[in-house]
Amino acid sequence: MAPADMIHTGPPLSAAQPATPPSSPNQLSPVTLNNVQQFIDMVKEVVVREIASTAPASKIECPDHQTSTQPITIQDLEKLFLKLIDTKSDSATEISQAPQPNSSQPKAVAQASLLAFKEVNEVWDIKAYKYTVVESPKPKEISGLGQYVFVVRGRVDKKSEQTTYYIDINSLTLRDALRNVLHDVAGISIKEEKLSVERNILYNFLPEIESCRNWNEIDPLDQTSHEHIQLLIDYIKSSYADTTQRLNVLLGSKEITYDLLWVLFKPNTLVYTTCEGTKKPRCIRYESGEAETTPNGLEYFHIKGNYVEFDGKVLGKVPVQTAILSFRGSKSISTLEAFPLLHHLTRETVQEELTECGRKFCSLVGVSHREYKGRAFQMEKGKAVEISVNSRIIVDPAMFQEVNPNYARPSVFKRSGSIDIWELMLNDDPSTQLDESTLKKSVDLDRLDAEDLLICSPTVLGFSLEDHLWLEFAVANISDISWNESIFNQLAIPPKSKTLIQALTTEHLMQEKICIFDDFVKGKGRGLNILLYGPPGVGKTMTAEALSELLRKALFTVSAANLSHDPATLDKQLAEIFELASHWNALLLLDEADAFLRQRSENHQHNTLVAVFLRKLEYFQGIMLLTTNRVRDFDHAIQSRIHIGISYQPLGYNTRKMIWDNFLTKTEGVVISYSAKELEHLATQNLNGRQWKPKKVRLIIDVSPQIKNTVRAANALANHSKTSLSITHIQTVLDIGKVFENDFKGTGRTDNMGAYF
Template sequence: MASSTNSTPADDQTEPPSIGIKRVETAQDSKAQRLLRVDQISIRKDSIGSMLAATEVDIKSVLLKEVLLEIFDGVEGLSLNKTPPMCSPEILFHAKDALTSRKADEKEKDDPNQILINDIGTALRFINEDFGPQIQSLDSLLNNGEITFDLLWALMKPKDFVVSMQFRLTGQSQALSVVSGTYLRRQNSTNYFKLNGRMISHDGEDFGYGFVDTEIDEFDGARKITSLTAYPIQYDPNPDILRFLSRLRGRVMADPEAWKFNNGWTDLASPIIQREHSITGKDLDLRDDHLLICANWINGFSLTHKSWGQFSVDGLEDIVWNEDAFKKLVIDETRRKLIHALVRAHRQDDASFDDIIENKGKGLVGLLSGSPGVGKTLTAEAVAEVTSRPLYQVSTGELGIDADKVDKRLGMILEITRRWGCVLLIDEADVFLATRGIDLARDTLVSIFLRRLEYFRGVLILTTNRKSEIDSAFQSRIHFSIHYPDLTESGRVIVWTNFIDTVSKQTGTPSLDSADIEKLARLELNGRQIKNAVSCAVSLAREEKEPLSVNHIEMILSITNL
């Protein structure tokens, strides 16, 4: 960096002299030192050979120091309150526009402070002299929307807002407030610019400032600003800068506090909220700029993928519950009403009836048995829809067979489903329901499940294909049990009609006539097979750019093993 010389000041040549600032350049274990005075600016160079290790500007003017503190209010790492007040030349450079504006405002006052005007003028002359070549290069580059690697520091001003495209949590863009920027070198000798940014975040306990680093690798020549992994927000071509770049389909439970149940999740990590930066419990006057840097994600759980993660707030919306789902079940009307009434009436904290032991017996457990594809899983899904509850579906295969792991995972699942008021569906739960005998490993799993079930306070629905093999201890814990017979022809008519009518509404195409549906219903297929046949037929019709017809369905049935 060029040091100040005896060049003519760029402006304010007629203003009286003022003791304003001096520049101090230092290096550890310095071998040489020289002091040069130019008007009001003193420059001391400490060097090792030709290399300067650090540069600071000594702010002598108390008035100038106060203005700089006002400009950089909230910026960390400044030494303006030390004795003597210090700042880096780069920080002073970043204050150029604000100082120019402050000087103009002071001149417009009825009783301007001439000393302040002079001191700001001294600082501006220092900036123009010391950064003259960089200012010219920067102006030329910015006019073309470009920047060079060596001028990244000038582009990223403290407190300015930037768009970070390297946000590791979700891979989406995130607005940050610039804290600092540093040129660094990796162990493999590659250079990069590390931008430290601040955002308002929440870790489930504290609400405060989180800090995120964005790295910009060294590049040759000039590059478009918007091609960088981080750039000032004013250069973003998209007015909706916080748009979620990739939406996750499926239902999500947004619950930052329940992040403690995140067992072993290491792929994504929240920005660090240091205790001294916590703003929980404080009265906040959130301005638009605060809202801009709020984390555009929230900790939550994907019920579809059964995994924890950070989800874009922009990608979340209220669930539209399917209130007609229960009507489409092929089930006896009396049993339909019974299930509906039991689940709707159940409340987690309902203390109207309890076990002799406190907190025991407050759960609602249902058992659905029958052959595959007769509507057991669909019943659980419908129950969740009509009662506006999330559905947490898990199979015994996902729980595993190791007793300790099953106990731990089952405990976590039961707790979060209780917390969220979920309908918990355990599909093919035969291993937990089987009569205990001489198989010690299986008996252990049954015992674990029974113990966990004692204190469960939510809604649990289990499905099984073998009702006759249920352990007697479990039978006493069942509140309702329904056996589903194989679908009759009339039942298959209802199932075919439901699936085909759904497709018709989604595509805006006519449904099949009753004769075609009755023809299909003569085939002895279960509900899952019918669903798969319709799904494949829809894909075939879409490929042929035709509305769904019975011919598409018959073609699928003829070439598959449904």
């Protein structure tokens, strides 16, 4: 710097120096001098009066030319001395507190004016109950930390005693640049005036920080800004030189060590793992992670992230967590319980699958009726209980949560050997209900980007119509329903009955919102109740299933045998059943409803059950089908609520022939060739049909089938003998069945009874 540019902060060299500096203790204020002069005058007066007390009485003038008329006592002197002392003390205080040009106080410095950084340490102060700076720097230097571009602060954890390093940014330019880089990193308050970032995170984002040197908001001619950024870059590179060297070697062989997991997981990285319940792939967005230890000493890397979920009301991002158990040495990245999607061996293929799964998940937002085939699960006591499902399902997260309010969705977890990682975090599992405490950010369905599709939930909550279970279903196993309306035409009932059923149900669906026909009481009598009665195995349940195909409605089947005989419990069960059927706009089938249709008598409990059922039935506004084996003792009140009754007779020759033909030609997994004569022979067998299962259509299988079971047993026999299914296999099963029939109902029963005598 040229001499003309030098700035001198002291007084001018040509100025006259004061004889006594302003801070000199020898210089007294005017107030102090006046008090001393008064003291001298007072002493003189005391002396004069003392002399006068020994002389004749006369007027004596004081030195200040005032005549004294009152004696001065010792108390007056004491007051004078005290006043002098107080005045001196106040004057000295004023002098010491007054700012002086040559004061020894430290001079003020500009923020981030020193192109350097400072390292300090923080430890937990038990007495102050906070983290405090110790050892370095000295107390006088603490207030001067602002002059550095940034301060490296090492905090010693009060429990683990491990040191975590933070970077406190003082440079405004560096702060703004880091805000641009870290704006979407969880856990960093970028809007605070003083930005503080964990040092490891800055290493994760070192490439982005290096690119800040070309940031368009920095003036290329602003040398100071570039120096501040370069200072941070140089420090990070120097501090992590060994880490970088180790990491390059490990990543070259696609491996990682436990202590370097934090380097592998960069904030906002897509993390690949699998769903424990369905074993399907999934992704989450990584937020943060840290090494932790369980109370029994088990070490693991705790990962926290988020994913897109729908709870029936809100589509949003919710928290999720997983863990990686500690391991020795290096380990292949793709074998970890969770790892960045970038390191997947078939990343492009998996990414396509996850994207398609995300699109399907978005299509299931709301209430959906779909087909499902695969494994589903439900959580019980923190464990995923799996079940194989081949059924039509209702996807309904909101109703799932209402029926199962205490159900906790699992975090991401995997088993590693004999240790269940889920157990590590069982007490810290977040609910995925999107309330204020868990909702990260509500999401507009139309604004989901490609990355959001990758982190959509791999499962949805719903109800299996065949298994009667609330489960979590893998999105990948859900498909659209292939409706088969032709099944209705194959029903073995009179054509007039089929026409009437079709007309009533179609008209009811058209008039649901108009409510032309109604009782006098609003809300009563709006339902359509159809009674199907006849012996077992003649097609009653098949009619309900075929009607479901024709109307393209879900069929919600309830067996009366599973309903309670306690009136209060029955009332709650029926209320829930009717609510679900209405909510899903489904056909309701009450199978084997004899107990609720029988005429009321002297049995008080039975009468109460009928009354409860009748009351609920009156207010149900959907389509309900009831099946029973008898109608002779129908309750009159129930009978008045039945809109139509369809009678089913035992199967005749032609009907059995049609059923045999349907089972042999349209049942999935059955391949057989037969002649017309062989089919006629099968039709002569006195068997009931129950229902057949056509290809691509899932029907609910009733109990105790005969024709269906015969075909199934014959097919198993053919598979066991490694031959194709033939009429010979079917005849073998029929012959064995005749023996059982004879023993159960025929002469064999009498012969067996004779053995007891």
